[in-house]
Amino acid sequence: MKKHIQQDERILAQKRKIGSDAYNIVWIGLLISILVQQYLFEAPFTQYAVETILFISGAIYVVVRNLLGGNDLFASKKGSHKLVIINSLVCGIIVTIINTVLNYMKYSDTTPLPIGVNTVLVAVITFASATIAAFIPLELLYLANKKKQKQIENSLDADDE
Numbered sequence: 001m002k003k004h005i006q007q008d009e010r011i012l013a014q015k016r017k018i019g020s021d022a023y024n025i026v027w028i029g030l031l032i033s034i035l036v037q038q039y040l041f042e043a044p045f046t047q048y049a050v051e052t053i054l055f056i057s058g059a060i061y062v063v064v065r066n067l068l069g070g071n072d073l074f075a076s077k078k079g080s081h082k083l084v085i086i087n088s089l090v091c092g093i094i095v096t097i098i099n100t101v102l103n104y105m106k107y108s109d110t111t112p113l114p115i116g117v118n119t120v121l122v123a124v125i126t127f128a129s130a131t132i133a134a135f136i137p138l139e140l141l142y143l144a145n146k147k148k149q150k151q152i153e154n155s156l157d158a159d160d161e
Helices: 009-040 045-069 080-107 117-160
Strands: none
Touching (some): 009 045, 045 117
16 A cells, blocks of 8 residues: 655645746757857757757647646736736847847958948848737737637536536
8 A cells, every 4th residue: 555645745846846847948948059059059949949949849838738727827917918018028029139140240241331221121120020929829819718718617607516
């Protein structure tokens, strides 16, 4: 017969937090590794394909498991939809900054004035494209999350009756 050792909820929560933090460190490390190999070392995709696959697989796994488990991915308060918009804008800004810096590094020696109308135009188009590209999946995820939360509320209300 197995012995079940009772664990304190605080200790269990702390162990889960440590595991979550470790996952986040590995996940961010994979992203940094991908970006460094792709942009700084200009390595072929085959060199960092494994990191890319692990990064994307880990992100999909976390989102799907949270969604299926009924965890609210977004705040339940009224301003939760603003979070989707803010995240989309931040993503657009980050992509624009990275793209502008990389273009400046790549083409600064070939053009006399690297910051000009073309640079600003490319930055604006990059910002708009990246923001929209981030908004669409985040919005779909937000809608799926709200639908799952509504299903959970309905099943809890049905159990109360």
